[in-house]
Amino acid sequence: MKNLRRKTLAAASAVTLGVGLAVAGGVAPAASAAGPDTTFLVLAPQGGKTDKAAARVAAAQGTVVASYHQIGVLVVRSTNPDFVTDVAGAGVDSVASTAGLGTALDEGETLEVSAAEAANTTADPTKEPLFSQQWDMPMIDVPQAHAVNAGRADVVVGVLDSGISSSHPDLASQIAKNKSTSCIGGVSDTTESAWNPTTSDHGTHVAGTIAAAVNGVGVTGVAPGVKVAAVKVVNDDGYIFPEAAVCGFMWAAEQGMRVTNNSYYIDPWELNCRNDARQRPVWKAIQRALRYSQSKGVLQVASAGNSNWDLAHKNTDTGSPNNGTPEERENLTNSCLVLPGEAPGVVTVSAVGPTGEKSYYSSYGQGVVDVTAPGGDTRFRTRGVSSTLTDGILSTTYNTTTKTNGWGYKQGTSMSSPHVAGVAALAVSAHPGMTSGQLSAFLGNTAEALPCPGGVYNPVPLIAAGPNAYDATCSGGKRNGFYGAGMVNAYNVVR
Template sequence: MNNLRRKTLAAASAVTLGAGLALTGGMSPAAAAGPETSYLVLAPQGNGTAKAAARVAAADGTVVAAYDKIGVLIVRSSAPDFTTRVAGAGVESVASTAGLGTALDEGETVEVPAAAVAAATGDPTAEPLYNLQWDMDQIRVPQAHAVSGGSPSVVVGVLDSGISSSHPDLASQIARDKSASCVGGVPNTAEAAWNPTTSDHGTHVAGTIAAAVNGVGVTGVAPGVKVAAVKVVNDDGYIFPEAAVCGFMWAAEHGIKLTNNSYYIDPWQLNCRNDARQRPVWKAVQRALRYSQSQGVLHVASAGNSNWDLAHKITDTGSPNNGTPEDRENLTNACLVLPAEAPGVVTVAAVGPTGEKSYYSSYGQGVIDVTAPGGDTRFRTRGAVSTSADGILSTTFNTATRTNGWGYKQGTSMSSPHAAGVAALALSAHPGMNPGQLSSFLERTAVAKSCPSGVYNPVPLIPAGPNAYDAACSGGNRNGFYGAGVVDAYNAVK
C-alpha cells in the first residue's frame, strides 16, 4: 500500500515538474516534448565543474545548482536524450534522479491536548507533559540536565520536512540564519520555505532534539542547543538525492557540526553501487558526505522501519506489495540504505519503553552503531492493538489546521534524534571533537545491551504475514540489535 502510494506520488511530482518547464528558456521544440527531469551530473573530482556545465548547456540542460567543491551539478532538462548527449570529456557520470527519491516513513500522529502552562524552572521534569516522556528517563536526560542542557553554539541540522518556527516549544530554539529549504537541490533561506507544508515529521524530530525547557509542553534531549531547519522533503514526502546533497553541503558551509537524518531509501529503491544508473547517485551522496565530514560534520541517521537485517540483504526475499514482485537475488550488500549505511554515519536503531528492540526497527551486526528510544506501540499487547503512549511524545504541527501542538509518533525516525540530541550534549560538554571522535564517544558512553536469546518476536499477534516481525540478533557486547548500546545523556556530559 505504501509503495503503491509512493509510486503514484512520484508520478504526480513529475507532472508538476513538467508544468514548470514553460519558465525555462533555451529549449529546442524537440526537447520540450519530454517531461522535465532532474539529473545529477558528476565531473571528475578536483577539476571544477566548468567543462561539465558547458556540456550540460550544449545538451539542452539547465544547471540549477553547482557544487564545485565536490564536482556535482544539479541539472534539469526535458531533452529525452539528455543523458547520452551530455556524456563526454568533463562529465564522469550522469543519473536521472527520477524514481530514486526517498520517502519518509511517516506513521500516524496521535495528538494530545495542549497542557496548562506551568512556571519554567530549568528542570525538564517540571515540564507539563514530562510524565509522558518515558524516553527521556530511559536515556537519563534529567540527570544530564542537572549538569548541562547543552550549548547554544552547537547547532543540529534537521534534514527533514521543515520545522514550525511558530511552535511555542521551538520558536526560541531555531537557528534561523542557518535554516533553508534544499528542496530542488538549491538552498532557499526564506522562512516560509523551511516551515512545514504537508508534513510535521521534522517538527517532531526537532522537538526531541531541542524542545525548550520553558514551562510549556515537553523537553528535548538538549534544550540548550539550537536546531536548524534544512528542509529536504518535498510536498509529496520524497527526498530526492539532489535535496540530500544540498542539505549536506549546506551543513558543511554553515558551521553545522551535527545533522539528523530520519529518512531512508525505499526498500525497493536501494542505491546499488553495482548498478550503472544508480551508481552516480551513490557517488554524489558519498562526495557530499565526505566533504561535509571533512568540514567537521557528524551525520546521525535512522536505520529504517522494515525490521530488516541490513547485514544480510541478500536473504531478504520480500517483494514489493504493489503487485509487481521483483527479483531480490541481486540485492547484495552493494546496495545501501542512504545515508544510514554510508561510511562515517551514525546508524541508529530503535527500542521501546522496555528497552527492547522495537518490533519495526531494522538491525544488523556491523551496521547498527547505537540505539535509542523510538517507541513501540505494539509490544504491550503483543501486537493486538496499538498503544500510542508507548510512542514518542514531541512537538507537532497539524498541517490541515495549521496549528502547533504535541503528539506521539514512533519509528527509527524518532530514535535517531535522541542519538543526535545526546551527541549535541556531548559536543557541548566536550567541544572540539571531530566527527570520528564524537561518533566514538557516543558509542563509548552508550549502555551496552545483550542480544535476547533465541528468535525475537515481540508482536506475535500481528497477522501481517509469516513471521513478519521475527528477528535474530547476533553479536556480543556490540550486536546487531543495539550496536554499542542505548545512548546515555548523562554519560555524555558527566
C-alpha cells in the same frame, strides 16, 4: 528509509536513468523535441573541476540550477529527452535523472495532547507539564545530563526533514533561523516560509526530541540548550530526491553545523547498489557530499529503518525501484546499501520500546547498527503485552491543515535517531574539540551495552500479518546487531 515510508511504496511517474559515461568528443547534439522538465545530477570526475561538465550541460540543452563545485556535482534541469546521452563527453563522469522519484511520507498514527495539559510555569525540565509522559528521556538519563550540561547555544543540529514550525511555543526560541533553508530541488532557499512545514510535521516532531525548550510549556528535548536548523529536504508530495539530500549535506557543512539528523532513505532504490550503473551516480553524489560534510566536522546521524531487515545479510529486494514496476533483485551483497543510513561515517540508529527491547519494526544488523535509542512500540509492548499510543515518542507537532501547533506521539526509527542527534549535541557542547569521527566513537564508548535476547526474537505482533511476521535473530556479543554498542546515554557524554 521506511521510518518515513509506507510499507507498500507509492509509485511515481518517471524512470531513473543512471549511467557511467565514457569520455567522448565535444560535438553539440542536434536539438530534440522537448520532453518533460527533468532534474539530473551531473558528476564531474572525482577531484576535477565542474567547468567542462557545465559546458557539456549547456551543449546538451540543460540548465545548471545549483553547482556544488567543492564535490564536483551539478544539479541540472532539462527538457531534452536525450540529455543523458547528449551530455556524455570530456569532464563528465556520470549522470542520473532524479525527477519523479520518491515515496510519500507515512505520518503514521499520531495521538495529540491538549494545550491545557501542556501549560505550566516551571523551568525545571523534570517538571515540564508533559515530562511525565516522556518515558524516553529518563531511559537515556536526560534529567541527570541537564543538571550538568543542557547544551550550548553555539551548537547547531541540522534537521534534514520536512521543515520545522517556527511558531511552535516549544521550538520558536530554539531555531537558528539564519542557518535554516529549504533544499527542495537541490537549491537553497532561506525564506522562512520555504523551510516551514507545508504538508508534514515529521520534522517538527524530530526537532522537538532534539531541542524542545525548557520553558514551562509542553515537553523537553534531549539538548534544550542547543539550536536546531531546519533543512527542508522533503517536498510537498512527501518525496526525498537525491539533489535535496546533497544540498542538505553541503548546507550543513558550510553553515558550521556539528550534527545532522537524517530520518529518510534516498529514492528510488531502498538498497542502492554501487555496482549497478543506474544507481552508481546517486551513490557517488551522496558519498561525496557526506565526505565533504564530515571533513568540515559534521556528524550525520541516521535511522536504520522500519522494515525489520537484517542489514548485515541482505539478499533480496522486491520493492525497488519505487517509482515504477519493482524489480525482484536477488543475491544482493553488502555493496547494496540504504542511503544515507549505511554510508561510511554515518551513525546508524535502531529503536527500542518502553521495555528497552528492540521495537518490532526496527531494522538491525551486526556491524551496521552503531547505537540504539527510544523509538516507541505502539502496537504492543514486546513479548505480546498489549500497548497503547502513549508508548510512542511524545514531541512537538504541527497540523498542516489547521496551521496549529501541538504535541503528540509518533513511533519509528525516525524518532530514535533524533535522540542520538541530541546526545551528540550534548557531547559536542561538553567536548567542543572533537572531530566527527571522534564524536562517533565517543557515542559508542559511552553507550550502555544491551545484550542480545536469546534465540529468535519474536515480539508476537497482534496483527493480521501473522505470529512470525517480525521474527529477528540478534548476533554478536557486547556489541551486537540489535543495539550496536548499546543505548546512548546523555549523562555519560557530559559528566
